[in-house]
Amino acid sequence: MTLELTRPNGLPRLAYRVEGSGAPLVLVHGVGGDSSNWDDVVPRLAPKFRVIRMDLRGHGRSGPINAPCRAEDFARDVADVMQAAGVHACRLVGFSLGGQVVQTIALDSPERVQKLVLISTVAGRTEAEPSSVASRLEELQAKGIATIVAGNRDRWFTQEFQRAHPEKVEMRVEQLLQTDPESYQHAYSVFATADFANRLEEIRAPTLVITGENDMGATPRMARLMHERIKNAELRILSRLRHSLLIESPDQIAALLNGFL
Numbered sequence: 001m002t003l004e005l006t007r008p009n010g011l012p013r014l015a016y017r018v019e020g021s022g023a024p025l026v027l028v029h030g031v032g033g034d035s036s037n038w039d040d041v042v043p044r045l046a047p048k049f050r051v052i053r054m055d056l057r058g059h060g061r062s063g064p065i066n067a068p069c070r071a072e073d074f075a076r077d078v079a080d081v082m083q084a085a086g087v088h089a090c091r092l093v094g095f096s097l098g099g100q101v102v103q104t105i106a107l108d109s110p111e112r113v114q115k116l117v118l119i120s121t122v123a124g125r126t127e128a129e130p131s132s133v134a135s136r137l138e139e140l141q142a143k144g145i146a147t148i149v150a151g152n153r154d155r156w157f158t159q160e161f162q163r164a165h166p167e168k169v170e171m172r173v174e175q176l177l178q179t180d181p182e183s184y185q186h187a188y189s190v191f192a193t194a195d196f197a198n199r200l201e202e203i204r205a206p207t208l209v210i211t212g213e214n215d216m217g218a219t220p221r222m223a224r225l226m227h228e229r230i231k232n233a234e235l236r237i238l239s240r241l242r243h244s245l246l247i248e249s250p251d252q253i254a255a256l257l258n259g260f261l
Helices: 071-084 097-108 128-143 146-156 159-164 166-177 181-193 197-202 220-229 250-260
Strands: 002-005 014-019 023-028 049-055 090-095 113-119 207-212 233-238
Touching (some): 071 097, 097 113, 113 250, 146 166, 159 166, 207 250, 220 233, 233 250
Antiparallel strands (some): 002 014
């Protein structure tokens, strides 16, 4: 069942789901996705955890983004859902943009984070990498979401998975296409610019960093940097995989989460 949190002062409403029982575990999705991206992972977590998964503002059933925002605004969304669910501190897992959001919480509200997992997450872009992302953002602003879809199939999924599960690939593509265009541009801007590499040493929560061996955005180099700079960090680089680990390899992700959390 989807719950809805209405907030004062014009803040977007937030949709979220609570499943299972046990220690609280909060899952945060990536840009252009929503809480359904965890559908194949959650059933493997719910027997052990009280799983709270939400739609960030501008995504899924949550309210739209009508103005530029920051990672800190998404972090407030997570904190507000935690409060609504009666949770002060939890295990916190973020995928892609969600990883940048949960880094923000771990840095600015460390008392809320018992353990941290960063999946397919960006940190420490090189000088060339921001230029590439900025070009994608300019193309997005000029031509709309559809212009980036074709390339995303190969950025997200291995060729083997695209051949074996075309319906799952197209479902993810359609989800992106259905995202509110203005909301997506604002959210993608946060994804393109938020980088906490210089503050990673401040994170004290035990942390697991996961990425795909062939992820072109959240690269293994970035994962190793996070592993090196976060004091209590473990690292898993998953062979052959690209960006969409939650959809292509949910069993492997769930096993890693259950083992670490």
